[in-house]
Amino acid sequence: MSSKSRPPAGSAVKSSPKAGAHPVRNSTMPNPNISGQKGRISNGAQIIVDTLIELGADTMFGYPGGVVLPLFDRLYDAPINFIIPRHEQGGCHMADAYARASGKVGVVITTSGPGACNLVTGLATALMDSVPVVALTGQVRTELIGNDAFQEADTTGITRPVTKYNCIVKDVKDLARTIREAFHIASTGRPGPVLIDIPVDVSVAECSTASSAKMELPGYRVRTKGNARQISTAAKAINKSEQPVLYVGGGVISANASDELKALAEKAHLPVTMTLLGLGSYDQSKAESLDMLGMHGSAYANYAVQECDLLIAVGARFDDRITGKVKTFAPNAKIIHIDIDPTSISKNVRVDIPVVGDAKDVLTELTKEVEYRERKPWFKKIADWKKKFPFRYDDSSSTIKPQYVIEELCRQTEGKAIITTGVGQNQMWAAQFYRFSRPRQLISSGGLGTMGYGLPAAIGAQVAKPGATVIDIDGDHSFNMTMTELSTAVENKLPIKVCILNNGYMGMVRQWQELFYNKRYSKTYLANPSYATVAEALGAVGITVEKAADVPGAIKKMLVQKRPCVVDFRIEREENVWPMVPTGKSLNEMDGLDILESMA
Numbered sequence: 001m002s003s004k005s006r007p008p009a010g011s012a013v014k015s016s017p018k019a020g021a022h023p024v025r026n027s028t029m030p031n032p033n034i035s036g037q038k039g040r041i042s043n044g045a046q047i048i049v050d051t052l053i054e055l056g057a058d059t060m061f062g063y064p065g066g067v068v069l070p071l072f073d074r075l076y077d078a079p080i081n082f083i084i085p086r087h088e089q090g091g092c093h094m095a096d097a098y099a100r101a102s103g104k105v106g107v108v109i110t111t112s113g114p115g116a117c118n119l120v121t122g123l124a125t126a127l128m129d130s131v132p133v134v135a136l137t138g139q140v141r142t143e144l145i146g147n148d149a150f151q152e153a154d155t156t157g158i159t160r161p162v163t164k165y166n167c168i169v170k171d172v173k174d175l176a177r178t179i180r181e182a183f184h185i186a187s188t189g190r191p192g193p194v195l196i197d198i199p200v201d202v203s204v205a206e207c208s209t210a211s212s213a214k215m216e217l218p219g220y221r222v223r224t225k226g227n228a229r230q231i232s233t234a235a236k237a238i239n240k241s242e243q244p245v246l247y248v249g250g251g252v253i254s255a256n257a258s259d260e261l262k263a264l265a266e267k268a269h270l271p272v273t274m275t276l277l278g279l280g281s282y283d284q285s286k287a288e289s290l291d292m293l294g295m296h297g298s299a300y301a302n303y304a305v306q307e308c309d310l311l312i313a314v315g316a317r318f319d320d321r322i323t324g325k326v327k328t329f330a331p332n333a334k335i336i337h338i339d340i341d342p343t344s345i346s347k348n349v350r351v352d353i354p355v356v357g358d359a360k361d362v363l364t365e366l367t368k369e370v371e372y373r374e375r376k377p378w379f380k381k382i383a384d385w386k387k388k389f390p391f392r393y394d395d396s397s398s399t400i401k402p403q404y405v406i407e408e409l410c411r412q413t414e415g416k417a418i419i420t421t422g423v424g425q426n427q428m429w430a431a432q433f434y435r436f437s438r439p440r441q442l443i444s445s446g447g448l449g450t451m452g453y454g455l456p457a458a459i460g461a462q463v464a465k466p467g468a469t470v471i472d473i474d475g476d477h478s479f480n481m482t483m484t485e486l487s488t489a490v491e492n493k494l495p496i497k498v499c500i501l502n503n504g505y506m507g508m509v510r511q512w513q514e515l516f517y518n519k520r521y522s523k524t525y526l527a528n529p530s531y532a533t534v535a536e537a538l539g540a541v542g543i544t545v546e547k548a549a550d551v552p553g554a555i556k557k558m559l560v561q562k563r564p565c566v567v568d569f570r571i572e573r574e575e576n577v578w579p580m581v582p583t584g585k586s587l588n589e590m591d592g593l594d595i596l597e598s599m600a
């Protein structure tokens with residue numbers, strides 16, 4: 001890379017902040033307001049560790065390298081649970097899932113150049129799903145920046161589009177403050193990943209400890225309280241509505257607002273549908289749950305959205321997998337949109353009543369003003385759709401149906417496990433057939449759809465919740481992408497379970513080829529290893545299941561393992577996910593309903 005494309009050495013590289021973030025001042029500028037300047041003399045690496053501990057980060061994920069040696073030296077005997085992945089992408093997914101499962105900020109540390117570059121997919125995954133992750137990357141010495149130094153990469157440049165905010169710290173005096181700011185920006189407003197790049201000379205430079213340095217974010221404002229008038233207008237619309245639908249996204253979970261959501265749904269008597277990331281925010285065992293909506297959502301949710309007269313979106317962003325054809329999305333509905341991120345309002349779909357604020361706060365206020373209405377005809381219609389088009393599969397065959405595996409998993413874990421997923425059919429079946437009842441129970445890459453997320457995510461979730469049963473429902477090819485992380489699980493004695501729905505195919509892509517490319521299965525079949533043998537070689541337990549009759553026993557065996565356990569379910573090869581709204585179609589134009597009906 002030419003040095004021309006780089007900022008001159010000595011300048012700070014700033015990202016343009018994303019939704020909800022605002023520019024922070026140049027971190028190389030002298031900062032006269034640092035408090036705590038009088039403390040003991042420390043080096044940059046020690047300041048990093050002290051500040052992280054002060055911020056409550058007792059668990060981190062990371063991989064060492066040359067320019068982070070000073071930092072790793074300080075981590076040697078620090079009171080931190082430090083997990084070393086086998087690849088930095090895995091480390092970033094672990095930090096991300098740790099954050100999703102715990103509600104805390106996930107921290108990942110890597111070296112410069114290749115280490116930092118390996119974070120990109122993980123950061124993009126966290127950005128798309130609004131997950132608070134702080135990444136600390138080492139950088140070459142300040143004087144070498146722009147010289148194509150060994151293991152130099154323009155980390156802030158490369159990660160600018162995949163972070164909520166990033167910067168490089170060039171003065172040790174700014175370190176503590178910048179780390180505090182990173183945690184604040186990552187976890188407030190619409191959460192997201194923040195990266196701080198730290199040249200090695202800054203890590204070894206000495207300064208008086210400034211770990212209590214105050215944040216200086218004059219331009220960063222987060223509006224948590226919703227506008228009272230807008231809330232009243234929303235309440236009136238709800239009270240007037242004959243056919244309302246609550247459409248809930250991951251924002252409700254990240255705002256810890258599930259109780260407030262339940263209170264609103266119960267008081268006003270509203271049916272609730274959730275996005276993939278919203279699953280768990282509302283108990284699916286309730287009659288008012290319409291389960292997931294969208295491309296592979298339930299027919300009853302999609303019909304309800306298309307026929308509703310009022311759509312109340314909370315912490316959701318009208319992603320194209322949800323709306324189908326935007327022009328004909330919820331054609332009869334007035335739309336209320338409650339979101340912390342003002343930039344997502346009316347971005348994809350025109351909104352009638354926007355309310356910018358924290359979901360917990362806004363839902364509390366809104367609930368005070370709503371009234372109960374029975375809405376008998378509407379709930380009758382919904383009950384009829386539910387009866388006619390439940391998620392179904394043909395259970396008459398002796399080959400293993402993936403849906404059956406998930407139903408059985410749900411039965412044996414009493415719907416209480418934390419589920420992570422790969423991407424593809426496995427992910428959609430997990431969303432359709434496991435029944436989620438509490439927030440932070442489903443951990444899945446929604447926005448970016450990152451194959452390879454499931455296994456490292458299970459590790460991050462298990463670290464966050466050591467007592468929980470954590471199951472990765474994965475695809476064979478998703479698992480292939482990061483399966484080396486099984487070693488991380490083994491080394492750290494994490495009893496995660498991996499259920500590979502092994503169809504031999506990149507199943508979701510094959511499904512599209514079947515439906516839209518005349519069954520020309522171009523490059524979607526790859527030879528797989530014996531996963532049980534791989535698992536055993538890496539120190540985990542491996543089980544292969546080839547017959548439907550063996551599914552319950554294998555799951556039972558898996559659930560009692562103390563070591564990580566991989567179960568390779570050889571499933572029906574060409575099973576499809578139904579229903580399906582083809583790209584460009586309206587939500588009510590679902591394929592596969594006839595197939596589902598024929599199985600009744």
Ligand SMILES: Cc1ncc(C[n+]2csc(CCOP(=O)(O)OP(=O)(O)O)c2C)c(N)n1
Pocket residue numbers: 422423424425426427448449450451452474475476477478479501503504505506507508509
């Ligand atoms: C990193 C990455 N590369 C490519 C894709 C495109 N893609 C989406 S689903 C899929 C197939 C997934 O196969 P598998 O993990 O076996 O899951 P299945 O659909 O068979 O359950 C592919 C290639 C992706 N989502 N992520």
Ligand SMILES: [Mg+2]
Pocket residue numbers: 475476477501502503504505506507
């Ligand atoms: Mg597959």
